[in-house]
Amino acid sequence: MDNESIPGETLLKTDFPARLFITLLIALLGLSLFTPTAQAQDESPITLSARAGFDGYCKENRWIPVRVTVENTGKDVQARVQAAYPNRSNGQTAFGLDLPLPSGARKEFFLYVYPESYLQKLTVSVIENGRTLVKRDLNVVCLGAKNLLVGLLSETPSNYASLGDLKPLDGVTRVVQLRPADLPDQSQGWQAFDALLIAAADTVQLTPAQRAALGVWLAEGGKLLVAGGANWQPAAAGLMEFLPLAPESTRRVETLSELQSYFRADSPLRDGAMLSVGALHKDAQVLVAQDGIPLLT
Numbered sequence: 001m002d003n004e005s006i007p008g009e010t011l012l013k014t015d016f017p018a019r020l021f022i023t024l025l026i027a028l029l030g031l032s033l034f035t036p037t038a039q040a041q042d043e044s045p046i047t048l049s050a051r052a053g054f055d056g057y058c059k060e061n062r063w064i065p066v067r068v069t070v071e072n073t074g075k076d077v078q079a080r081v082q083a084a085y086p087n088r089s090n091g092q093t094a095f096g097l098d099l100p101l102p103s104g105a106r107k108e109f110f111l112y113v114y115p116e117s118y119l120q121k122l123t124v125s126v127i128e129n130g131r132t133l134v135k136r137d138l139n140v141v142c143l144g145a146k147n148l149l150v151g152l153l154s155e156t157p158s159n160y161a162s163l164g165d166l167k168p169l170d171g172v173t174r175v176v177q178l179r180p181a182d183l184p185d186q187s188q189g190w191q192a193f194d195a196l197l198i199a200a201a202d203t204v205q206l207t208p209a210q211r212a213a214l215g216v217w218l219a220e221g222g223k224l225l226v227a228g229g230a231n232w233q234p235a236a237a238g239l240m241e242f243l244p245l246a247p248e249s250t251r252r253v254e255t256l257s258e259l260q261s262y263f264r265a266d267s268p269l270r271d272g273a274m275l276s277v278g279a280l281h282k283d284a285q286v287l288v289a290q291d292g293i294p295l296l297t
Contacts, residue, residue, distance in 0.1 A: 048136055051182075052139075053142075064115065064142075068124060081127075108181075110189060143174060149174050150174070150195045151176055152178060154198070180210075214242070226242075229273065232247045250275060256269035275294075
């Protein structure tokens with residue numbers, strides 16, 4: 001797929017109260033399980049750690065990204081690293097790659113697994129000449145299509161705790177906290193996300209492959225919300241090509257009454273907010289403005 005495809009829905013917003021993200025996601029979408037990192041416990045010179053999905057969550061009938069770290073403190077190894085699960089034919093379905101592991105090497109990468117049915121466990125293995133050098137069992141919870149999986153990339157995740165209160169028509173919402181390295185480097189790995197919120201996080205850390213995958217996900221209808229406000233710089237720095245507004249500075253407004261009217265919110269929004277201001281993209285649409293300043297674009 002052409003990674004130059006036009007972005008999907010991307011919003012640049014202010015630092016208005018975090019509860020409004022719930023209403024915003026409802027409008028856009030129409031509507032913890034903790035999995036510890038597996039660590040090597042044996043005497044093998046190969047150290048293996050792996051994390052499946054996003055904090056252990058995935059979506060049914062969607063690719064599952066498996067983030068793998070392998071380190072070799074012994075002799076050179078020509079290995080195959082794979083993630084596998086039992087299939088309905090009493091065999092195994094495996095997804096992997098051949099990987100040279102010279103002495104002293106440490107490599108981090110993603111494997112991508114497509115489940116043929118409901119999946120609860122994966123086994124990640126390092127194999128040489130048919131012999132398993134080390135393996136780790138991982139638990140996953142694959143949510144059904146009626147449930148929402150929302151990614152949160154923020155240095156202040158507690159500010160957005162109310163995202164978990166989002167109620168789909170028939171299902172639940174799971175919010176997973178992420179670091180930049182957790183975002184997949186291929187577009188199929190993004191399929192599990194119903195939405196991704198980025199707020200005050202350093203997006204410069206994203207690799208070119210991660211940005212390209214994000215672009216494809218957006219072109220296919222992905223929902224990205226980027227928070228502006230006083231801390232707009234780190235969140236916007238690595239995402240300028242996707243934003244409908246190129247922030248340059250900030251201005252304060254004393255009320256968010258236009259936002260209240262737009263969402264028909266019952267609670268008055270009398271508190272002021274610091275807004276990001278800048279040049280609009282030529283194809284941008286301003287959804288809400290306050291005192292002539294775009295709030296949502």
